[in-house]
Amino acid sequence: xxxxxxxxxxxxxxxxxxxxxELLELPLTDTLLTRFSDGEIRVQINESVREKRVxxxxxxxNPANDNIMELLLLIxxxxxxxxxxxxxxxxxxxxxxxxxxxxxxxxxxAKVVANLLQSVGADRVVVVDLHAEQIQxxxxxxxxxxxxxxxxxxxxxxxxxxxxxxxxxxxGGAKRANKLAKKLGAxxxxxxxxxxxxxxxxxxxxxxxxxxxxxxxxxxIVDTAGTLVAAxxxxxxxxxxxVRACITHGVLSGPAVERINNSKLTELVITDTIPTDxxxxxxxxxxxxxxxxxxVIRRIVEGKPLSILFE
Numbered sequence: 001x002x003x004x005x006x007x008x009x010x011x012x013x014x015x016x017x018x019x020x021x022e023l024l025e026l027p028l029t030d031t032l033l034t035r036f037s038d039g040e041i042r043v044q045i046n047e048s049v050r051e052k053r054v055x056x057x058x059x060x061x062n063p064a065n066d067n068i069m070e071l072l073l074l075i076x077x078x079x080x081x082x083x084x085x086x087x088x089x090x091x092x093x094x095x096x097x098x099x100x101x102x103x104x105x106x107x108x109x110a111k112v113v114a115n116l117l118q119s120v121g122a123d124r125v126v127v128v129d130l131h132a133e134q135i136q137x138x139x140x141x142x143x144x145x146x147x148x149x150x151x152x153x154x155x156x157x158x159x160x161x162x163x164x165x166x167x168x169x170x171x172g173g174a175k176r177a178n179k180l181a182k183k184l185g186a187x188x189x190x191x192x193x194x195x196x197x198x199x200x201x202x203x204x205x206x207x208x209x210x211x212x213x214x215x216x217x218x219x220x221i222v223d224t225a226g227t228l229v230a231a232x233x234x235x236x237x238x239x240x241x242x243v244r245a246c247i248t249h250g251v252l253s254g255p256a257v258e259r260i261n262n263s264k265l266t267e268l269v270i271t272d273t274i275p276t277d278x279x280x281x282x283x284x285x286x287x288x289x290x291x292x293x294x295x296v297i298r299r300i301v302e303g304k305p306l307s308i309l310f311e
Contacts, residue, residue, distance in 0.1 A: 004084075007026050007027075010056060010057060013275050016293075049078055055087045057293075059090065072117070086124075087297075091128045091272075099134070099135055118140060124144065128147070128271070128292075129220045144306060147310055152269065155246070162214065163214055167216060170192075176219075189215070192204050212240075214244075222247045222256065228265070232265050243265055246270075260281050
């Protein structure tokens with residue numbers, strides 16, 4: 001079934017593309033990814049993809065704008081090479097936090113990225129844990145929305161923690177936290193907070209019982225880690241036995257590494273949707289999303305349902 005499939009890895013996360021390639025037993029298509037002398041991105045697919053189903057793996061992490069442009073050029077190159085179908089596999093979707101007009105005269109950046117992907121001819125996108133599920137509605141093409149919750153559930157089960165409470169860092173993430181809590185048969189707690197300005201957070205209180213409990217904060221993104229560290233401190237002040245975090249996308253920008261290393265977090269569990277080898281966090285545990293993505297690609301090609309992966 002994979003004979004007519006081409007797998008292309010962008011430059012944003014080559015190790016993840018390689019893992020997916022090995023799991024599918026499908027070699028990565030030879031592709032030139034470089035720069036012209038003036039800094040413009042140059043791409044060239046060095047093998048025929050005519051009438052093939054092409055999957056391009058590109059995480060839109062830092063530098064996000066360069067990685068977005070590279071993905072657009074790869075999609076365009078594949079379409080112009082007469083690919084039968086072009087699928088953009090985007091482990092981390094940039095600009096997802098700008099998903100609505102919450103202030104005057106601001107863009108809906110997540111919609112702009114969706115428009116760009118469709119304008120160059122993407123036939124489908126595969127994404128992992130969007131910041132807001134309704135971003136799928138910005139697309140007029142199929143969107144396969146993968147979640148890392150099964151990975152986290154399996155990992156936490158293997159730890160064998162008792163008195164487990166799954167904590168959402170805000171009301172918006174309560175649905176995600178509740179799904180994980182149900183998988184584990186754990187209790188649920190929600191942190192009530194207010195964010196006075198971007199990348200600044202003021203934590204107020206927690207709804208739910210955390211005293212004497214092993215708490216797990218679950219979220220989609222850890223960026224500067226201000227919210228995460230403040231939440232962990234507050235939970236410990238409320239009598240939590242331990243606090244660890246399971247977060248899909250380890251953006252880890254600015255002071256994040258220092259904050260986490262100086263925090264009282266027992267463990268930071270993230271996935272490899274974004275490369276973090278250069279982030280020296282002492283208590284970091286990385287779970288690979290590659291097997292999930294590989295199985296999704298296989299099921300798309302074979303025309304099988306994806307829902308079974310997340311039950």
